[in-house]
Amino acid sequence: MKARILVVDDDRAHLTMLTAMLESWGCEVETASDGSGAVAMVRKKAYDVVLTDVRMAEVDGIEALRQIRHFNPCLPVLIMTAYSSVDTAVGALKAGAFDYLHKPLDFDELRSGLERAIEHGALRRGEGGEGGGAEAPAGMIGTSPAMRELFGMIRAVAPSEASVLVLGESGTGKELVARALHEGSPRSARRLVTVNCAALAENLLESELFGHEKGAFTGAQRQRDGLFVQADGGTMFMDEIGEMPLALQAKLLRALQQGEVQRLGSDRPVRVDVRIIAATNRDLEAEVRSGNFREDLYYRLNVIALRVPALRERPEDIPLLARHFLGRFAQRNRKAFRGFSPRAMDLMLRHDWPGNVRELENAVERAVILAPGDMVTERDLPAGLRAAEATGGPGHEGAAHDSAAGQSLEDAEREAIARTLEQVGHNKSEAARVLGVTRVTLRSKMRKFGLDQ
Numbered sequence: 001m002k003a004r005i006l007v008v009d010d011d012r013a014h015l016t017m018l019t020a021m022l023e024s025w026g027c028e029v030e031t032a033s034d035g036s037g038a039v040a041m042v043r044k045k046a047y048d049v050v051l052t053d054v055r056m057a058e059v060d061g062i063e064a065l066r067q068i069r070h071f072n073p074c075l076p077v078l079i080m081t082a083y084s085s086v087d088t089a090v091g092a093l094k095a096g097a098f099d100y101l102h103k104p105l106d107f108d109e110l111r112s113g114l115e116r117a118i119e120h121g122a123l124r125r126g127e128g129g130e131g132g133g134a135e136a137p138a139g140m141i142g143t144s145p146a147m148r149e150l151f152g153m154i155r156a157v158a159p160s161e162a163s164v165l166v167l168g169e170s171g172t173g174k175e176l177v178a179r180a181l182h183e184g185s186p187r188s189a190r191r192l193v194t195v196n197c198a199a200l201a202e203n204l205l206e207s208e209l210f211g212h213e214k215g216a217f218t219g220a221q222r223q224r225d226g227l228f229v230q231a232d233g234g235t236m237f238m239d240e241i242g243e244m245p246l247a248l249q250a251k252l253l254r255a256l257q258q259g260e261v262q263r264l265g266s267d268r269p270v271r272v273d274v275r276i277i278a279a280t281n282r283d284l285e286a287e288v289r290s291g292n293f294r295e296d297l298y299y300r301l302n303v304i305a306l307r308v309p310a311l312r313e314r315p316e317d318i319p320l321l322a323r324h325f326l327g328r329f330a331q332r333n334r335k336a337f338r339g340f341s342p343r344a345m346d347l348m349l350r351h352d353w354p355g356n357v358r359e360l361e362n363a364v365e366r367a368v369i370l371a372p373g374d375m376v377t378e379r380d381l382p383a384g385l386r387a388a389e390a391t392g393g394p395g396h397e398g399a400a401h402d403s404a405a406g407q408s409l410e411d412a413e414r415e416a417i418a419r420t421l422e423q424v425g426h427n428k429s430e431a432a433r434v435l436g437v438t439r440v441t442l443r444s445k446m447r448k449f450g451l452d453q
Contacts (some may be wrong), residue, residue: 003118004028004045008038008052008064009080018051021107027114035059039067047075049117053103054081054092062095069096076117080105090304093152100156137180140173141321144314150177150306157304158184163256165241165301166279168308171358174279177308178237181277190234193227198243206248206264210255213265220265228261228272235275241301242282242293253297276301311353311360318348321357325364326376333368341377341430347385375430414449417442421451 005027009015015031022029030047032038036059038052050068054061065077076098092100098117101110136142136151157164158181166174175194182192200208203217211226227236238244244252255261256276260269278301287293311318322340330337340348344367353359367380378386420431432442446452 002026002028003048003114004030005114006030006032006038006041006047006050006052008032008035008050008056008061010034010053010056010058014053018105021110022114025111035061035064035067038064042068042072042075049114050075050077051114052077052079054079062092065092065095065097078113078117090153090156093149093156096149097152098148099152137176138183139176140180141324142314142317143320144309144316146309146314147317150308153306154180155184157181157306159186160304161275162303163276163278163301164303165284165305166277166308167305168279168281169310169356170281171356172308172310173357174308175237175239177306178235178277178279182235182237182275185235185275187234187275191231192235192237193231194237194239195227196239198240202245202248205244206251209248210251210261211263213263217264223263226261226263228255228274229270231274232272233274235277238276238278240280241278242280242284242287246292246294249294249297253294253300256297256300311356315349318353318360319345321360322348322364325361326368329365329368335368335371336374337368337371337376338374339376341375341425343378344376344381347378347381351385373430375427377430413445414451417445417449418451421446 005022007015007018007022007029008031009018010033012033015033019029019031030041030045032041034056035052038050039059041047042050052061052064061079061081065079068075068077077096079092079097079100080103081092081100082103099113101113136147137154140147140151142148142151154177164178164181166177168174178194179192182188195205195208197205207217207220207224207226209226209228211224211229212220214220214223255272258269259273260271262269284293284298284302288295288298311321322345326337326339348360348363355362363382363385364376366382367376371377371380417431421428428442428446429439432439443452
């Protein structure tokens, strides 16, 4: 592990021990005894990672972290703390820490954290591959700052028993966050039970959640355990919690406060131990003000809030996600693809994705099914994406058409062929398909215009 690491700690003995350990791993190590000294050193010299304590006599680690992030947001900072509370970890991650480590340090954990931080720094500088990030929870993809922060928050919050409210637009992947929280918790060996609060009528939702006795209502032919009992010892993910009727919200609040539920038609409570993760695309604070959501339930659910960013807020993740979906759907449909044409990728990067990751996933699946060759081109993408090109955004196709005004027909034809060849990586078969001509015709035109070299 070759890296230049800045270690910041006002405990000289600990600083000396860490320096010796890191140097034995092949690292170049420099040290600072407080946060202000660390910030000054970062401004003067490039480092691969900063490893800093939280509690220091002068400028503490959190303030140093903020200043370092302001100066160089690409530099990963690892926080060391002897105060292993969720609040400390969450505060550090909110301030932009790459990760946090508990004192006394576990050296295997330290080495793993440093290696991930070095890889992260390389990816941010464009030196690494396209992977979804070593610390990304299973099923989640992203290297953008917003997703890195979310991954760190998931890692900090998952081991706790706190209720979590997952916020975000439809299609952003809130259920994936819930799954990652469950799998990173001590409850992972038990069930993750999912219920969509918007998918069932009020009477059906109540029976689904709490269960019912035989004869409790028409059609109740036997006793049935509800989802709370099924999730006992595990986690319940309540999607679209903002759609839950007010009358049922009161019963849910009682279940959360008392740790017990009551089947419909029964007067006996049943004890349950369930961690709640709720999700919504609504503004619950506004729903509380308008009287559509109980304030006491909102605060019971919103112990910790995690916001999943919209896809338009992290465009740097679009190529990663698109290639991931391409591989998945190509395998499912028994097809082979080399990737996306430059113009197709350009259209995906310019689209604002109102349906978020779900919309991107659907667009790629459609392209895989319709694409006749081994390259996804703009013609294989949905019409909504291609419409953006037709409007002629700055520096894109519309501008190119405008610039052709006044050209001779031959010049315009030559420019169209040259531009298409460049966009498809000089793949002649693909260029012929995009231009709507045969490969023989394309070769003839290329020779005519001197483009065959």
